[in-house]
Amino acid sequence: MKILVTGGAGYIGSHTCVELLNANYDAVVLDNLSNSSEKSLIRVKNITGKSLEFYKADLLNKKQIMTVFSDHKIDAVIHFAGLKAVGESVSMPLKYFHNNIIGTLNLLDVMNDFNVKNIVFSSSATVYGDPASLPITENFPLCATNPYGRTKLMIEEILQDIYRSDRNWNIALLRYFNPVGAHKSGEIGEDPFGIPNNLAPYISQVAVGLLPRVSIFGNNYDTPDGTGVRDYIHVVDLALGHLKTLPKLFTNPGLVVYNLGTGFGYSVLEMIKGFEAASGKTIPYKIVDKRPGDIAACWADPSKAETDLGWKADKTLSDMCKDAWNWQKKNPKGYR
Ligand code: NAD
Ligand code: WQD
Secondary structure: OOOOOHEEOOOOOOHHHHHHHHHOEEHHHHHOOOOOOOOHHHHHHHHHHOOOOOEEOOOOOOHHHHHHHHHHHHOOEOOOOOOOOOOHHHHHHHHHHHHHHHHHHHHHHHHHHOOOEEEEEEEEEEHHHHOOOOHHHHHHHHHHOOOHHHHHHHHHHOOOOOOHHHOEEEEEEEEEEEOOOOOOOOOOOOOOOOOOOOOHHHEEEEEEEOOOOOEEEOOOOOOOOOOEOOEEHHHHHHHHHHHHHHHOOOOOOOOEEEEEEEOOEHHHHHHHHHHHHHHHOOOEEEEEEEOOOOEEEEOOOOOOHHHHHHOOOOOOOOHHHHHHHHHHHHOOOOOO
């Protein structure tokens, strides 16, 4: 089976490529490297001892996508490629709509032309907005609170319409909670350009001495210690969720939706303590104002994925922190 992985050089994509190759799938990666390095793919080959095909190509360029489909008989696409920084999407909405929406439309058009109608889409827990209760199940109401989230919601709706028009499509919408951690080898991991937006890479960079302290965005939320609570999921568990989704897709299920989370929520302070334990370092922090748009707490009900796919995240917070630290320590400046 040959899988096209768009955005395969990125954080979640590279970890998924490792698991695909380990499971004897053939992988073809399409990535424009706008937020990643080709080195991640060299590391993927080192970890697995297997090769994959890489196209430095842009989803905004339909001809480049067509070349990949002409060169390979693709069985399914895992579509990670997209821009993902929430704050940047607020200041540059057109960039996000253009890249994420037009890129996806181009991909879907080419898939349709080549009669490849199996796709796994990287959606996000952001499509649940500020949930009325917890844990979140897949049938909760959907709403977007920023342009990035709106691209996820729009693409979900586009895929729903495509499925309604043509029942030959098989579409899995995977709603990720908060991916953290790295492959246990420490060879691949999260490598944000510039100052990290997300908590885990920020803490790692403080631990390794690149940044002075963590700013905690508010400590008077209605949570046990007052700091924000999230469902952090180990990126390898997340990657394995895709591996469990593929066989499901090949049973022609139509359109399916799954939460990929652990079902547990941890606070910002618990994350900092976890990193301190993993790194043996003290992580300085200060409490600052809440970040606009942040919600107090969010965690998944992941039971549907367990029932339907036989998938369950099994790595602990300690695993997430240890593996993130191992990657950061071995690669203080990421792939650079
Ligand atoms: P990432 O930025 O590391 O990976 C995305 C990859 O897509 C990058 O390698 C980038 O170069 C590539 N890309 C972007 N636009 C492209 C284009 N037009 N053509 C070709 N390649 C392009 O991000 P990630 O954390 O691995 O996220 C992967 C997917 O999962 C994204 O769609 C993201 O929105 C989604 N997601 C991520 C998170 C998270 O917290 N990391 C949470 C939920 C959902
Ligand atoms: C986690 C917690 C912050 C940074 C984002 C996107 C979401 C999804 C995952 C893609 C919150 C707190 C953070 C810091 C802090 N991405 N925090 N200091 O906001 O849950 O989700 O990434 O789909 O769409 O919105 O993740 O890691 O930014 O924040 O105190 O420097 O850490 O307030 O409680 P978030 P995050």
